[in-house]
Amino acid sequence: MPNYYQPEIETASREQLLAWQNERLVKQVQHVWDNVPYYRQKMEEKGVTPADIKSVDDLHKLPFLTKADLRDAYPYGLMGKPLSDCVRIQSTSGTTGRRVVAFYTQHDIDLWEDCCARAIVAAGGTREDVVQVAYGYGLFTGGPGLNGGSHKVGCLTLPMSSGNTDRQLQFMVDLEATILCCTPSYAEYLAETIHEQGLRDKIELKAGIFGAEAWSEEMRRDIQNSLGIKAYDIYGLTETTGPGVAYECSEQTGMHINEDHFLAEIIDPETGEVLPEGEKGELVFTSLTKEAFPLLRYRTRDICVLSRKKCSCGRTHVKMSKPMGRSDDMLIVKGVNVFPSQIETVLLEQGYPANYQIIVDRINHSDKLEVLVEMAPDKFSDSLADIAEQEKTLVEALKNMLGIYAKVKIVSPKSITRSEGKAVRVIDKRKI
Ligand code: DLL
Numbered sequence: 250m251p252n253y254y255q256p257e258i259e260t261a262s263r264e265q266l267l268a269w270q271n272e273r274l275v276k277q278v279q280h281v282w283d284n285v286p287y288y289r290q291k292m293e294e295k296g297v298t299p300a301d302i303k304s305v306d307d308l309h310k311l312p313f314l315t316k317a318d319l320r321d322a323y324p325y326g327l328m329g330k331p332l333s334d335c336v337r338i339q340s341t342s343g344t345t346g347r348r349v350v351a352f353y354t355q356h357d358i359d360l361w362e363d364c365c366a367r368a369i370v371a372a373g374g375t376r377e378d379v380v381q382v383a384y385g386y387g388l389f390t391g392g393p394g395l396n397g398g399s400h401k402v403g404c405l406t407l408p409m410s411s412g413n414t415d416r417q418l419q420f421m422v423d424l425e426a427t428i429l430c431c432t433p434s435y436a437e438y439l440a441e442t443i444h445e446q447g448l449r450d451k452i453e454l455k456a457g458i459f460g461a462e463a464w465s466e467e468m469r470r471d472i473q474n475s476l477g478i479k480a481y482d483i484y485g486l487t488e489t490t491g492p493g494v495a496y497e498c499s500e501q502t503g504m505h506i507n508e509d510h511f512l513a514e515i516i517d518p519e520t521g522e523v524l525p526e527g528e529k530g531e532l533v534f535t536s537l538t539k540e541a542f543p544l545l546r547y548r549t550r551d552i553c554v555l556s557r558k559k560c561s562c563g564r565t566h567v568k569m570s571k572p573m574g575r576s577d578d579m580l581i582v583k584g585v586n587v588f589p590s591q592i593e594t595v596l597l598e599q600g601y602p603a604n605y606q607i608i609v610d611r612i613n614h615s616d617k618l619e620v621l622v623e624m625a626p627d628k629f630s631d632s633l634a635d636i637a638e639q640e641k642t643l644v645e646a647l648k649n650m651l652g653i654y655a656k657v658k659i660v661s662p663k664s665i666t667r668s669e670g671k672a673v674r675v676i677d678k679r680k681i
Pocket residue numbers: 341342384390391392459460461462463464482483484485486487488491492493549551571572574575
């Protein structure tokens with residue numbers, strides 16, 4: 250059984266990593282030039298040829314790819330291999346426009362599963378573990394990615410998919426699952442149900458690998474306390490394979506990017522200018538090893554910060570901060586940028602659960618922001634005056650965080666729909 254902690258790669262020196270990246274980049278650019286006419290044309294329009302790309306230092310010369318390009322080229326226009334070499338597709342849910350369909354050769358799947366295996370190992374996983382995969386299976390990359398990674402580590406894998414909460418808990422208890430993989434919002438829901446059903450002492454979980462949506466440090470604390478586990482973040486997107494592009498280690502201070510497969514840049518989302526390490530901006534990925542869907546300089550729209558600070562786990566790969574939400578998740582309310590994650594931080598800091606709904610509307614030509622939040626059990630009160638006081642405190646805390654007024658309504662426990670996959674926190678009525 251291979252060991253998916255790969256110190257020769259994961260703790261490689263910066264020079265060694267750069268050497269791999271340089272070699273792979275040159276090869277990948279040639280592969281794309283030869284096989285993806287859509288991107289070749291973009292390079293030609295910019296006056297760049299493969300001969301101009303000799304190392305990572307030349308990356309900035311390449312054109313960006315955006316979600317709009319993916320739509321333009323849908324479904325087959327960005328493929329780097331003939332269909333006969335491909336064995337799988339995965340796809341996004343298509344909530345923000347046309348679906349993204351990504352293609353994989355068997356080699357692509359192997360490398361993707363290696364990346365997910367590294368994530369499981371970094372969360373303490375070994376072949377002794379029982380991994381409950383409660384991400385959706387099917388077109389969504391979450392289930393298949395972690396499933397494959399878990400097999401590679403040699404864990405006993407429970408391919409639960411998302412939903413059917415009672416069945417999840419039955420298997421979790423009966424098969425003594427030790428690692429739970431799902432969205433953080435579903436982890437919250439499972440934790441809530443575990444407590445309601447008095448199962449807290451019957452579960453053996455030690456770790457969770459949670460991602461696919463933005464979640465705050467406060468939510469991490471909440472889940473860790475309520476399940477008695479360590480909660481690790483995992484990041485990825487369909488366009489770049491799926492989960493496992495980056496994952497957290499024991500330090501829990503950001504996610505190591507699998508730099509031997511993905512080159513990361515941070516750019517200014519307005520100007521496209523590459524920003525120095527430590528500055529906040531849009532994350533851009535170049536896949537160095539993918540064959541079937543080899544995206545170069547793909548703009549993720551996720552806003553984060555990269556850091557090369559030494560990590561206590563020994564891994565040398567660059568770390569990305571938790572994405573602060575996608576640039577297209579960002580709401581502009583009365584001209585002010587509002588990220589749902591900022592609202593979540595305030596609610597959890599004030600002791601409310603992570604069950605909330607953000608409603609934005611435009612009434613009489615003016616934007617209105619409203620936040621519905623469930624009453625916290627330990628703050629429960631029947632007194633309207635008490636509730637009004639609690640709402641007032643939240644309004645003030647939100648104003649401090651966002652700089653604008655948000656109406657707050659405290660609603661009954663369990664009245665906001667729970668999520669089994671990615672939570673839908675925002676209803677923007679201005680777009681309906
Ligand atoms: O969500 C892949 C995935 C599955 C990642 C399971 C982790 C775990 P998509 O459906 O294509 O793929 O959505 C990708 O989700 O651009 C981010 O905006 C967001 N996202 C993914 N992971 C995180 C995370 C999967 N850990 C989009 N924190 C990305 C915040 C995340 N946002």
